[in-house]
Amino acid sequence: MTLELRDLHTHFDTRVGALRAVDGVSLSVRRGEVLGLVGESGSGKSVTGFSIIGLVDPPGRIVSGQVLFQGRDITGLPEPELRKLRGNRIAMIFQDPMMTLNPVLRIDTQRIETVRAHDNVSHVVARTRARDALGQVGIPSPDERLSSYPHQFSGGMRQRVAIAIALLHNPALIIADEPTTALDVTIQAQILAVVQKLAAERGTSLLWITHDLSVVAGLADRVAVMYAGRIVESGSVDAVLDRPMHHYTAGLIGSVPSRNKRGAKLLQIPGMTPSPLDRPAGCAFRTRCSAATETCAQEPPLTMPEPDRTLRCFHPVRI
């Protein structure tokens, strides 16, 4: 097991009370596995990613729960210890590659710095490794490209450079937060191809955070669906997408235009995501759910309706 989260709670203390961005998340990613973490804006999926590598800034803090990385509890590790892991064993890719790249430094400077931050190697060796990594993500003429600045790359190239930096130390786990959302379809496909190939070749585990169910369908092995700070359903991609059990998952799948007859009305989920400060007690989805009863005001327990599948719902979708 590369990564395991156990009942993780990350809260943001605000003047109007604790904002429970991550409200009891448990999930696991096995070696070489791609887990898609799917949710809409404000569901807490990004904060979950940040919590894993201790990048939650105050007033946010991990209130309770554990993050286990390769069996070791890394929750609340002191900053120097975390720095040894970050970018080395666990890497992160962001939606906006300019968050990772320094705009005033050349690519080689940034990459050599990254290599030498964790490995005691010479400048020349570091440069070679940086160049090889660029080649691996499919950047043409990596030698010349090394001495360019980030603004000289296109959006898709920049994201590839960011991925190449994430790959430098051959991490066991990559957390990718909406890395292809801002990209065009053809460029997105190129990035997905690179990631797919590398994960398969090196046995790297991937936590792929996205709002796009279709990308998850094509890329992931397993999927976890997040709503209002909780994982409402998880399981293998085939099981969850073909036989959703939670009404939110079913609604999300029904909202995808290609699942519907052309020109027909889309299945829609009524209402909108509740504010994290004002969530309904019990199941947070019950105010939008057609199957909700009084029971749903209680906390739905985490159940395992099938092997390798979890669900938080009193009234699962009947198949």
Added chain:
Amino acid sequence: MSEALIELREVSRRFGTPNGALSRLLGQRPAPIVHAVDHVSLSIRPGEVVGLVGESGCGKSTLGRLAAGILKPSDGQVFWRGRDRADFQAAALKSARLGVQMIFQDPQSSLNPRLRVAEIIGEAPRVHGLIGPEGFDAYVDAQMRRAGLDPTLKRRYPHQFSGGQRQRIGIARALAVQPDMLVCDESVAALDVSIQAQIINLFLDLRTELNLTCLFISHDLGVVEHVSDRVAIMYLGRIVEEAPAEVVFSHPNHPYTQALLAEVPRLENRRSHFGAIQGELPSPLHPPPGCHFHPRCPHAMPRCKVEIPKLREIAPGQKSACHLNDVA
């Protein structure tokens, strides 16, 4: 073609100006010129929804703005109800302008943050004399209800609404002047899936109710497939394929359309192999000669590098701009 509501005939739009005499004298290098839209023809019949698809920088938004009359074409003509818009006198131009309204991608930046919703929706119809001061409130209420907004919220400001509701305000504002045609520029791109479905449903309802004509611009092929009658695919300023939606999605002809469709992630495709199309979109400042797509095209021939393929009918209703159709 007389039945078209709007017809763009060989329109081009260039950005950047050639050097004047003085800068030539000073030996300055000419500023680069971008051919955002390059001799594009497209006509839309009343009540028809045409989807315009392309990647960023292909000129689809510029084409939308040309259709809406926000931009003037550098070359070519725009016909509105069969008459050249350039010949319109002031009054006719104003009514033609009111006839096409735009809905933008980001409702945050297209709504005035300092105006109340009632004013945002009611301002244009009042200024254009569609409603008098006495009918103002009732009119705004009706427009809000039609877009699925609660009229009791009309004293609020845009920031007090969620993203989906703001998009509804944008729709209500566009429809308030009773246009014949809408240009929707990535109108659902920034919304979450479940909210996007709500807005698409609203759009489908309004379309039936008002018999709206629409140019629906999007990079999302799934959305375009769902709402459009006809689809035009754009690449670097040119339309490369145009056909009824079901034809484009079942029998794409142009290699670019084929590649684009192959790359779209779909729920049905599990653990798919990505990456059929190579290379990147070339810079519109220096587009490749001949067919713009030839450096990335798996079927490119020597002819593609020199000769621009014409958009011509290859099957009834289906047009494509590719030399391969002459070979086969």
